[in-house]
Amino acid sequence: xxxxxxxxVRDLVKQFPVKGGVFQRQIGTVNAVAGVDLDxxxxxxxxxxxxxxxxxxxxxxxxxxxxxPTSGSIVFDxxxxxxxxxxxxxxxxRRLQIIFQDPYSSLDPRTQVGNSxxxxxxxxxxxxxxERQERVKRMLELVGLEGHHAQRFPHEFSGGQRQRIGLARxxxxxxxxxxxxxPVSALDVSVQAQVLNLLKExxxxxxxxxxxxxxxxxxxxxxxxxxxxxxxxxxxxxTDRDSLYQNPMHPYTEALLSAIPIxxxxxxxxRTILQGEVPSPxxxxxxxxxxxxxxxxxxxxxxxxxxxxxxxPREQDHLAACHLRTGEHRELDESGSAFGA
Amino acid sequence: xISRSKALxxxxxQSQELDLTEKPLSQWRLTMRRFRGRTSGMIGLGIVVFLILxxxxxxxxxxxxxxxxxxxKEEGIKPREKPCIHILxxxxxxxxxxxxxxxxxxxxxxxxxxxxxxxxxxxxxTVTIALLVGSFLGAVAGYVGGWLDNVIMRIMDVILGFxxxxxxxxxxxxxxxxxxxxxxxxxIVTIPAYARVxxxxxxxxKETDYVSASIALGASARQILLRRVVPNALTPLVVLATLGVxxxxxEAAGLSFLGLGAQPPTPEWGSMLASERNNLFTSPHLxxxxxxxxxxxxxxxxxxxDGLRDALDPTLNR
Numbered sequence: 001x002x003x004x005x006x007x008x009v010r011d012l013v014k015q016f017p018v019k020g021g022v023f024q025r026q027i028g029t030v031n032a033v034a035g036v037d038l039d040x041x042x043x044x045x046x047x048x049x050x051x052x053x054x055x056x057x058x059x060x061x062x063x064x065x066x067x068x069p070t071s072g073s074i075v076f077d078x079x080x081x082x083x084x085x086x087x088x089x090x091x092x093x094r095r096l097q098i099i100f101q102d103p104y105s106s107l108d109p110r111t112q113v114g115n116s117x118x119x120x121x122x123x124x125x126x127x128x129x130x131e132r133q134e135r136v137k138r139m140l141e142l143v144g145l146e147g148h149h150a151q152r153f154p155h156e157f158s159g160g161q162r163q164r165i166g167l168a169r170x171x172x173x174x175x176x177x178x179x180x181x182x183p184v185s186a187l188d189v190s191v192q193a194q195v196l197n198l199l200k201e202x203x204x205x206x207x208x209x210x211x212x213x214x215x216x217x218x219x220x221x222x223x224x225x226x227x228x229x230x231x232x233x234x235x236x237x238x239t240d241r242d243s244l245y246q247n248p249m250h251p252y253t254e255a256l257l258s259a260i261p262i263x264x265x266x267x268x269x270x271r272t273i274l275q276g277e278v279p280s281p282x283x284x285x286x287x288x289x290x291x292x293x294x295x296x297x298x299x300x301x302x303x304x305x306x307x308x309x310x311x312x313p314r315e316q317d318h319l320a321a322c323h324l325r326t327g328e329h330r331e332l333d334e335s336g337s338a339f340g341a
Numbered sequence: 342x343i344s345r346s347k348a349l350x351x352x353x354x355q356s357q358e359l360d361l362t363e364k365p366l367s368q369w370r371l372t373m374r375r376f377r378g379r380t381s382g383m384i385g386l387g388i389v390v391f392l393i394l395x396x397x398x399x400x401x402x403x404x405x406x407x408x409x410x411x412x413x414k415e416e417g418i419k420p421r422e423k424p425c426i427h428i429l430x431x432x433x434x435x436x437x438x439x440x441x442x443x444x445x446x447x448x449x450x451x452x453x454x455x456x457x458x459x460x461x462x463x464x465x466x467t468v469t470i471a472l473l474v475g476s477f478l479g480a481v482a483g484y485v486g487g488w489l490d491n492v493i494m495r496i497m498d499v500i501l502g503f504x505x506x507x508x509x510x511x512x513x514x515x516x517x518x519x520x521x522x523x524x525x526x527x528x529i530v531t532i533p534a535y536a537r538v539x540x541x542x543x544x545x546x547k548e549t550d551y552v553s554a555s556i557a558l559g560a561s562a563r564q565i566l567l568r569r570v571v572p573n574a575l576t577p578l579v580v581l582a583t584l585g586v587x588x589x590x591x592e593a594a595g596l597s598f599l600g601l602g603a604q605p606p607t608p609e610w611g612s613m614l615a616s617e618r619n620n621l622f623t624s625p626h627l628x629x630x631x632x633x634x635x636x637x638x639x640x641x642x643x644x645x646x647d648g649l650r651d652a653l654d655p656t657l658n659r
Binding site for chain 1: 556573
């Protein structure tokens with residue numbers, strides 16, 4: 001059992017209807033998440049990166065069952081939770097929590113933060129008020145606030161403090177798996193580091209498994225054990241942090257990494273500039289979603305079949321979805337990638 | 342355990358300073374603080390409090406029973422024949438009738454005082470009924486959505502399709518004239534306003550992250566609606582209700598003026614206007630004082646409602 005991933009996602013799809021016209025008929029679908037396979041092991045932090053609108057938040061919200069998947073399956077700790085409902089879902093909720101991006105909208109402005117934090121305890125049967133207060137106090141201290149802050153209201157706190165409160169609310173039930181949905185992107189850079197370090201410390205202390213959603217590659221590098229790169233609703237590449245940053249396999253990852261600014265004016269930069277825009281998820285391209293912008297795409301291959309996540313040659317645990325780099329058409333790759341040929 | 346930077350320490354120092362103001366600042370306390378800073382709102386509140394006191398202590402203030410016909414009971418009292426504007430001095434009315442006597446020789450001042458009871462109770466009851474029913478319908482429509490939303494809101498649209506006073510008249514015509522039926526009629530015609538506002542609020546609030554957080558913690562739909570959505574949706578409804586009292590009083594006066602609301606001899610401002618409207622030129626004070634009472638009441642509630650709206654809207658900082 002110990003080797004079984006805590007979270008196993010198979011071919012997860014989420015489509016949103018697009019309605020229009022006089023009678024609000026469905027005129028299309030947005031493929032927010034278009035078939036994602038993802039394993040998250042116990043105790044690790046998986047960073048999920050991608051551009052705006054690539055489906056990272058949708059994926060995160062499906063994992064904690066805030067959104068209903070259209071198809072596919074989510075297996076959490078050996079139990080299929082994809083379509084659990086009502087009383088069967090409630091005990092699972094206790095073990096799955098989420099931290100939100102915007103610390104200003106994630107706390108109820110009319111509720112004292114102590115009550116916001118203890119809501120989970122109340123819902124999950126900690127009926128004694130004294131015990132709840134005691135645990136809220138401990139939790140507040142754990143996230144670097146003070147016990148007496150429990151009586152205060154959200155508007156009395158700064159963004160960083162609010163995010164700590166959000167952390168306290170998510171962690172008080174001692175969940176196994178936490179989705180952190182861009183938890184620091186709304187904060188000042190100086191506060192970002194504090195919250196990130198806090199999250200890291202709490203992860204070790206509480207033995208958390210974390211899916212860290214972000215669009216900032218530096219932040220992801222700091223916190224993750226493994227990193228998954230998402231593009232247009234699919235995972236392009238997933239591997240451990242170091243090999244992603246050193247040997248990216250997928251051309252999209254290469255382009256992303258080359259966009260990270262290097263604080264050294266003398267160093268020549270070898271930037272891969274992507275052409276065009278991210279295609280619309282309402283009408284995604286055929287085959288590999290990335291082929292219209294891909295510098296190495298080969299017509300007749302990339303625009304026909306959807307690439308699967310495949311093991312990279314000569315590397316353990318490095319999966320990428322590219323016909324030319326990891327797939328069956330490696331001989332067609334003319335880009336001279338060190339690992340391609 | 343946590344490495345604290347100087348910035349965090351500064352923040353903490355700041356929050357320590359805040360602690361000196363003993364109690365935490367709830368939204369409600371903040372609102373009251375802001376409300377107190379607004380002159381017009383405070384004037385409105387003053388008028389409303391004054392009217393409530395008048396209504397409560399009406400038997401103490403009013404020198405006469407409002408329905409008592411004074412003819413034959415007092416020396417020198419007789420039905421008026423000549424033109425008479427009382428406040429400028431009318432010889433027939435003794436000085437104890439400071440607003441004179443009406444066409445049925447009842448003390449006008451006592452009737453105006455007692456009229457506040459009728460109008461205020463009617464205003465509060467209609468608004469309470471409309472607020473409860475309207476916000477319940479709006480909350481259900483907004484939270485459940487789907488076909489239920491469509492059914493409820495289309496019914497509301499139908500009600501809104503009629504001019505409100507005309508619809509109220511139609512309802513009273515069905516139920517029969519009377520104060521109670523006027524109350525029900527006015528409540529029905531004002532329900533859609535509350536339903537719409539509540540639905541809009543619920544639609545916005547149910548998408549917020551704090552509602553998502555509650556769902557993720559395992560709260561049921563009912564718990565979320567009662568603990569998260571409704572408390573946060575109340576702000577504009579409070580404003581609407583305050584302003585709604587003024588509208589309700591005005592509509593009740595209108596119905597009574599048409600003879601569909603309060604029935605004689607109930608001292609209601611609207612019906613007092615109606616019964617003396619033919620004497621407008623001979624004794625204008627009998628129309629003037631009930632009219633003035635209506636105006637002051639409506640003004641008071643409107644000023645208070647505006648003040649509340651400004652105080653509750655944090656973006657409107659002066």
